[in-house]
Amino acid sequence: MFDTAETFYRDCLVLPAERAVTLCGKLDDVKAMTNAGKQPVVTSQRAYVMMSHSRWIVTCPFVDPKMGRSCGGAQCASITDPRFFCLTCHNAAINGAFVMVEWPDEAMRAEIEAILTPVEDITCRNWWPYESIAELREQAARWIEMHKALSVVNYPRSKRKK
Numbered sequence: 578m579f580d581t582a583e584t585f586y587r588d589c590l591v592l593p594a595e596r597a598v599t600l601c602g603k604l605d606d607v608k609a610m611t612n613a614g615k616q617p618v619v620t621s622q623r624a625y626v627m628m629s630h631s632r633w634i635v636t637c638p639f640v641d642p643k644m645g646r647s648c649g650g651a652q653c654a655s656i657t658d659p660r661f662f663c664l665t666c667h668n669a670a671i672n673g674a675f676v677m678v679e680w681p682d683e684a685m686r687a688e689i690e691a692i693l694t695p696v697e698d699i700t701c702r703n704w705w706p707y708e709s710i711a712e713l714r715e716q717a718a719r720w721i722e723m724h725k726a727l728s729v730v731n732y733p734r735s736k737r738k739k
């Protein structure tokens with residue numbers, strides 16, 4: 578129900594954290610770019626996982642020096658292979674090494690998913706690492722109420738008058 582790299586990028590022949598890279602090149606290019614699982618990993622920095630539209634995604638932690646702002650790259654996060662290689666900046670800030678990915682702990686992940694499961698509109702299933710569980714619960718309740726209100730207004734197409 579909540580996608581990760583393991584469920585979102587299927588039928589891939591590379592490690593889960595390297596699967597997003599297959600979207601932008603041939604398998605040999607990907608293996609060269611990510612050094613087929615042998616790329617160094619920088620552990621002094623972290624990329625953080627968030628929920629976006631019912632997917633656990635990891636956002637790029639680096640600043641693009643040309644633009645002077647956050648790179649903005651993002652991809653589905655791997656739960657079994659918590660490394661990140663950005664498709665936008667290629668982790669140039671750390672010479673193309675992978676960066677470690679920080680997930681919320683298992684109990685918090687389960688709580689976030691439990692709170693967001695009743696939210697029918699998947700575009701409203703979002704959580705930011707700085708959001709508390711109480712804030713998320715409040716936001717989810719508002720989305721559920723709003724969805725109920727909209728369901729009353731939007732009749733099924735077959736019952737509409739021409």
Ligand SMILES: [Zn+2]
Pocket residue numbers: 637638639648649650663664665666667668
């Ligand atoms: Zn980036």
